[in-house]
Amino acid sequence: MKIARGIARLIESLEKLPGIGPKTAQRLTFYLLHNPQEELEKFAEALSRLKKDTKECSLCFNVSESDPCQVCADRDRDGAKICVVEQPLDVLAIEKGGFYDGRYHVLGGAISPLNNIGPEELYIHDLLARLKGVKELILATNPNMEGEATAMYVRKLVVDKGWMKKLKITRIGRGLPIGADLEYADEVTLSRAFEGRREF
Numbered sequence: 001m002k003i004a005r006g007i008a009r010l011i012e013s014l015e016k017l018p019g020i021g022p023k024t025a026q027r028l029t030f031y032l033l034h035n036p037q038e039e040l041e042k043f044a045e046a047l048s049r050l051k052k053d054t055k056e057c058s059l060c061f062n063v064s065e066s067d068p069c070q071v072c073a074d075r076d077r078d079g080a081k082i083c084v085v086e087q088p089l090d091v092l093a094i095e096k097g098g099f100y101d102g103r104y105h106v107l108g109g110a111i112s113p114l115n116n117i118g119p120e121e122l123y124i125h126d127l128l129a130r131l132k133g134v135k136e137l138i139l140a141t142n143p144n145m146e147g148e149a150t151a152m153y154v155r156k157l158v159v160d161k162g163w164m165k166k167l168k169i170t171r172i173g174r175g176l177p178i179g180a181d182l183e184y185a186d187e188v189t190l191s192r193a194f195e196g197r198r199e200f
Contacts, residue, residue, distance in 0.1 A: 138172065
């Protein structure tokens, strides 16, 4: 049986999303098909406005409605601390806990030679320009091979540039299981990981 072109197109588009296989794409498509037209139009509008209504912060590379983002623009944040994370989702996870009052630096991923992602593809070198006046650099990359490699690269870069005399480098504690991503951790686990951070 030939599937209607509109259905086939949506299934194809959904399959391109991370974590969505052919079966899930089909289920989502048929779920959407049975929604009222107004709901579908709201969904389509939200999708079409996604890029238009967001900006990348020119300071920390987080995603926000404004540039600089709300965190960078907030004068009450502790400018002596920068937390280095892989993705904007990690910022959301940490902010949800309400235990961290410093600033962030979003790398845009992690070093992964198998996926052809090196330091040049990330916002690692942009971090160095932000270290003046910073007393603590918190490396909060994910506790997996790529995250560890990225944390070690950032540390080596800071040491090689001679910032170690003025700067304490810490790594978030092991409240997070190895192989887990920050975005999936609950607030209590993240809070304990921050409390248990150590010099790196």
